[in-house]
Amino acid sequence: MRISIIGSGYVGLTTGVGFALKNHKVWFVDVDKRKVDMINRATSPIYEPGLEEALREVHSKGLVRATLSYEEAIKSTEITFIAVPTPTKDDGSIDLRFIENVSRSIGEALKDKDKHIVVVKSTVLPGITENVVKEIIKQVSKNDNIYFAMNPEFLREGRAMEDVLNPDRVVIGVEDEYAKEKLLSLYKDFVSEDRILIMPIRSAELVKYSSNAFLSMKISYSNLIGRLAKRLGIDVYEVMDAVGMDKRIGRDFLNAGLGFGGSCFPKDVKALSYFTKSLNVRNTLWEEVLEINETQIGELINIMKSVVGSLKGKEIVVLGLSFKPDTDDIRESRALKLIKKLIDEKAEKVYAHDPIAIDNAKKELSHDKVEYIYDLQDALSRADIVVIATEWEMYKNEELYKDKIVFDGRRVIRGEHARYYEGLSW
Ligand code: UGA
Numbered sequence: 001m002r003i004s005i006i007g008s009g010y011v012g013l014t015t016g017v018g019f020a021l022k023n024h025k026v027w028f029v030d031v032d033k034r035k036v037d038m039i040n041r042a043t044s045p046i047y048e049p050g051l052e053e054a055l056r057e058v059h060s061k062g063l064v065r066a067t068l069s070y071e072e073a074i075k076s077t078e079i080t081f082i083a084v085p086t087p088t089k090d091d092g093s094i095d096l097r098f099i100e101n102v103s104r105s106i107g108e109a110l111k112d113k114d115k116h117i118v119v120v121k122s123t124v125l126p127g128i129t130e131n132v133v134k135e136i137i138k139q140v141s142k143n144d145n146i147y148f149a150m151n152p153e154f155l156r157e158g159r160a161m162e163d164v165l166n167p168d169r170v171v172i173g174v175e176d177e178y179a180k181e182k183l184l185s186l187y188k189d190f191v192s193e194d195r196i197l198i199m200p201i202r203s204a205e206l207v208k209y210s211s212n213a214f215l216s217m218k219i220s221y222s223n224l225i226g227r228l229a230k231r232l233g234i235d236v237y238e239v240m241d242a243v244g245m246d247k248r249i250g251r252d253f254l255n256a257g258l259g260f261g262g263s264c265f266p267k268d269v270k271a272l273s274y275f276t277k278s279l280n281v282r283n284t285l286w287e288e289v290l291e292i293n294e295t296q297i298g299e300l301i302n303i304m305k306s307v308v309g310s311l312k313g314k315e316i317v318v319l320g321l322s323f324k325p326d327t328d329d330i331r332e333s334r335a336l337k338l339i340k341k342l343i344d345e346k347a348e349k350v351y352a353h354d355p356i357a358i359d360n361a362k363k364e365l366s367h368d369k370v371e372y373i374y375d376l377q378d379a380l381s382r383a384d385i386v387v388i389a390t391e392w393e394m395y396k397n398e399e400l401y402k403d404k405i406v407f408d409g410r411r412v413i414r415g416e417h418a419r420y421y422e423g424l425s426w
Helices: 010-021 033-040 051-060 070-075 097-109 128-141 160-165 177-187 201-232 236-244 265-278 285-308 334-344 358-364 376-381
Strands: 002-006 025-029 064-067 079-082 116-120 146-150 170-174 196-199 315-319 349-353 370-373 385-388 405-408 420-423
Touching (some): 002 010, 002 097, 010 025, 010 064, 010 160, 051 160, 146 201
Parallel strands (some): 079 116, 315 349
16 A cells, blocks of 8 residues: 655654565654754654654665655555644643644645545544544545545553554544555554454544553552552552452553553643533532642652652652653653652752663753753762662662662562662552
8 A cells, every 4th residue: 555644753753664574665754954954864852662663674675765745755655643742721622733734735745635544643632533634634535536534543652563463453433444555554464354344433542541540540549549658558559469360350550559541641632631621510520630640749748758758958869750761751741740850859960771762852942951861871970869760671780779768650660779768659
């Protein structure tokens, strides 16, 4: 198949490279010339394990091409995926700026095009594919030969290639046979047919929010049990290992700690909560999920204070800045929120380390009290108080923490050699 993908971020790029690995020809469209040039040189603009190798492979076979031009990409292809961000505004409503602009540009490029399918991969609330994307494209293109679909993406950053190539399930929201058959034949190469779920477009849109909100809820649930466990001197991980062994519950996403960050969970739960209220459906569940998440950092700060007293004037090492390991993404990272809180508490200096996210962190948080240190040993040599904020593999070595006072926000170590060790909920 000939496929165009609008937006070369985590979702667009990894999905497109995944299609190309199955021998489909893929055109990437992006407004960022730097990204376009990098993809055309077979260099990945984002860090994602396995992505650059895969990109090199499909590039060498002539299966991928990036362009700034919608016209070029859409005219050369038969199906277009939209994979641009859908951020949340401050009030919790979904921000459709990118989706609307992209839909207009797609509409322009589809003016005289023959049969074409437009698939929304971006996370959008129920109704948006039909009422916004389809409406705009039909209005601008005046073309009746366009078919629409919604196909949510469930990949995790840091494991994106793995998830794209081996999805648990594929959800396809469609309203006609043509788009259904095309998408079925595209995805049959990735997953067995019983794991491809066909449904109305709005249902597919809701599956995505429902999945992300459920996983967020599992995390906040564990964090709440974690607070209880901490006060009782119980290790919440021991409890959750047992709870999660019940097949009906499952052990995944029950890891208590500093909470969830990233570009999806916080914004999706906020948007779902706002949307639910706008339909006059009473709900407090998702607000509670977010509230627990936001206050986890305060829980850790209180634990730190109970051990070392006031944080005023203290020098502190913070390990891990990305929102989770194996990514350089710092969006909604709990670690950066924690550092801001340490500064609010008047800490004298924060020495911040991360194996790959420092450059991104610097853009988000630059402060004279924060010094970013690229070398782990060097960072650890700067102060005695250490906080582990992201569970990078390299932090798992007990020897690193000899004679340190360690506060573990992700249950990374046992603190065998530490002078003092305290976990957030264990
Ligand atoms: C999440 C979903 O897992 C994907 O299925 C989805 O496609 C994606 O959002 C999206 O909507 O695009 P991602 O944000 O990449 O993926 O990362 P996760 O691995 O889900 O982790 C999210 C956050 O939850 C991280 O900050 C992580 O540290 C935290 N987390 C995760 C916990 O605190 N405890 C856990 O047990 C698991």
